[in-house]
Amino acid sequence: MDAKPRIAVTTSQRLHLSLALQSSLRLLKADAAGLTRYLEEQAAENPALQLGPPPPGDWLPRWDSMFRGAEPPPDRAEAAPPSLLAHVIGWIDRQSLPPAEARIALALAEALEPSGWLGSPLPRIAKDIATPLAQVEAVLARLQTIEPAGLFARSLSECLRLQARAEGDPDPVLLGVIDHLDLVATGDIPRLARKFGVPEPAITRAIRAIRAMNPKPGAQFDHLAAPIREPDLIARRGDLGWTVALNRSALPSLSVTPGRGGGQGPARALLRLVEARNTTLLRVGQEILRRQEAALDHGPARLIPLTMAEVAAALDLHESTVSRVVSGTSVDTPRGTLWLRGLFSARRGGEEAPALSAAALRARLADLVAREDRRHPLTDEALARALSAEGAIIARRTAAKYREMQGIPAAHRRRQRG
Structure with a gap:
């Protein structure tokens, strides 16, 4: 039978993202440096959007404890990673x-x-x-x-x-x-x-x-550490507990110049998107750090199991929103600058086991190696037994994987003679 052209009417659904929604998603994923670059691009195209220096106040925030000399010296019982x-x-x-x-x-x-x-x-x-x-x-x-x-x-x-x-x-x-x-x-x-x-x-x-x-x-050798740069959030312990704030000194100040024609509307819309991004970032950061206060106090060995779905449910957000917010963003703490994403960790062991996270077990493995007798270093099997004693059953190959993830050599390479 000869093929003949036919005209047919069909319906289909397609997702169309408005420019505002595209900008919103881009801002959610941007860290402080990325957001600054984006705002500079927008200001170059829109004369109504004016960028100024960061607002005064908490400037050079990541150095404040160093300048004051208020940061307590590390506990000598906690060996270097x-x-x-x-x-x-x-x-x-x-x-x-x-x-x-x-x-x-x-x-x-x-x-x-x-x-x-x-x-x-x-x-x-x-x-x-x-x-x-x-x-x-x-x-x-x-x-x-x-x-x-x-x-x-x-x-x-x-x-x-x-x-x-x-x-x-x-x-x-x-x-x-x-x-x-x-x-x-x-x-x-x-x-x-x-x-x-x-x-x-x-x-x-x-x-x-x-x-x-x-x-x-x-x-930076800590597995949670973020590369050196301006952090997006600042976490500090005060008399009433931990507080989390935006690092506004890492962002330029924004304003809309009146009398710039049709550019004022888009400029105000961008300001609203930036404030929405900042508000969401702060909420997510506060919730994550509230749940991981023990890790802020005592180090990564105290990280508890935490998923993005749990944070999203607590804040009435979609899990994808939380994923975008923590992508590439960091928080400055007295222990260094940490990735927000690094504070999530899967649970190890069954429901009957203690609340142990994979990240905490990796940190505890590192601590075991730091304290070992260098003449008789712990094998992967010995490390697995020590970690399993805490409640989660850890296989030797899992202990070896955790060791390799942190750049720790095998036992025979760590042995010191004499």
Whole structure:
């Protein structure tokens, strides 16, 4: 039979996203840096939308506890994450140092705090290993060249200077500003400009460079850590518990200029979308951190099982909305900058078992390795037995997977002789 053309009428359904909905979804997924870039693009196209500097107030928020000296020193009972130690010890092994220098380097490595700072005064370390202070200082200078820059620092200013020098020939103004962090903390830009005889924009550029540095370079080896950058949220413990706030200093201020023709309507609509994004982000962040307060207090070993569906149900949001909000966003805490997405973790064990999350078990495995006898390191089977004793049945291959996820070498590679 010959095929003949036919005309037929059919109906079909297609989802059409309006420009407003597309913008809303894009803003929900954007972190502070991405949102800033998007707003800059929109301001370039719409003269009615004006971008200004971040609002005054909680500026340089991620450094406030460092400037005040209010952050308590880490508990010495909590050893540095083994992945940090593995990184440092691996570097030491590759240098083929003479035995005397290798001994000093290992002593310094054992004094590292989770932040990457040296946790003991140098004279005390020299006394403990019965070595002249000058020799210890010489080995320390070599260790301070390890990447990421800033490891083995003894103070905040030294940590920042190491990072500035690692970038090449540092700007003298930048080094000078680093030496006057007390003025940086108060935001006294005019006084700094007078002190160094430079215009205020030069001081602003130096401060911007400082904000891009990492005051805790060792914290990035934590499996929850986010890369160094401006966080989207700030979590701090006060007298009444934990508080969570937006990091508005990471975003430009927005305003609508009157008398700019037809651009005012779209500009106001964008402002409403940004505020809706900020409100949703804050609600989601507060709910996540409210449920994970124990982890904020005691570290990732106290993470409880948590899913996006549970957070969405509590806030009367769709699970996809929560997924978009936590995608790429971070929160600054006294323990470092963490991914919001990293605070979710599946439950291990049955309903009768304690509330153990996979992330908490990984952190506990890391703690077991950090405390082990280096002459007799724990095998994957021994790690599995220790974790299973806490309520969730963990197979040897699961313990091996958790170990590899954190960059911890196998037992035979961790063994130290003599």
